[in-house]
Amino acid sequence: MADATIKGLTASTEQFDGSDLRVLIVHARWNWTVIEPLVQGAVKSLASQGVKESKTAIMSVSGSFELPSTVQIALSTGRYDVAIAIGVLIKGSTMHFEYIAEATTQALMRVQLDARIPVIFGVLTCLTEEQAQARAGLTPGGHNHGLDWGLAAVEQAVKATRIV
Numbered sequence: 001m002a003d004a005t006i007k008g009l010t011a012s013t014e015q016f017d018g019s020d021l022r023v024l025i026v027h028a029r030w031n032w033t034v035i036e037p038l039v040q041g042a043v044k045s046l047a048s049q050g051v052k053e054s055k056t057a058i059m060s061v062s063g064s065f066e067l068p069s070t071v072q073i074a075l076s077t078g079r080y081d082v083a084i085a086i087g088v089l090i091k092g093s094t095m096h097f098e099y100i101a102e103a104t105t106q107a108l109m110r111v112q113l114d115a116r117i118p119v120i121f122g123v124l125t126c127l128t129e130e131q132a133q134a135r136a137g138l139t140p141g142g143h144n145h146g147l148d149w150g151l152a153a154v155e156q157a158v159k160a161t162r163i164v
């Protein structure tokens with residue numbers, strides 16, 4: 001069934017300057033046709049806020065379950081101000097979806113709290129392939145959530161530098 005509306009992030013009234021930020025994107029390769037536009041959306045959004053291509057690192061992992069450990073190891077190097085973890089989980093006929101979604105979500109939260117570095121949650125947990133496509137902006141009336149994740153990344157990283 002088609003979604004009535006796909007929500008997106010309401011823009012902040014404040015502009016955030018990403019030109020000094022070092023950004024890490026870690027993405028899964030499962031459901032690649034949806035992952036690819038989401039990563040492109042995040043990169044476009046970062047660039048529109050001044051994040052330099054030379055300061056944007058992109059790493060891939062096999063599936064969403066691998067996102068937390070890779071983000072954790074990468075953040076431990078001290079080379080990044082913020083990370084975006086991108087994955088697409090689509091419900092199948094077994095309990096796999098529930099276990100991976102729960103474990104990945106909890107672990108990404110723990111990684112950002114332990115690292116004290118923002119980790120943007122770019123994991124779609126969809127019941128159907130069509131839901132995922134709409135959230136990657138691939139179908140009419142859809143919206144690419146990668147754009148929102150790029151906005152959230154710059155906002156969180158800039159705010160974190162103000163706090164410390």
Ligand code: DLZ
Nearest residue numbers: 028030062063064065087088089090096
């Ligand atoms: C095994 C699996 C399944 C069934 N579905 C997905 C999915 O929809 N999206 C995703 O990102 N990864 C999936 N995986 C792979 C797991 O995330 C993980 O890569 C493997 O279980 C190996 O640890």
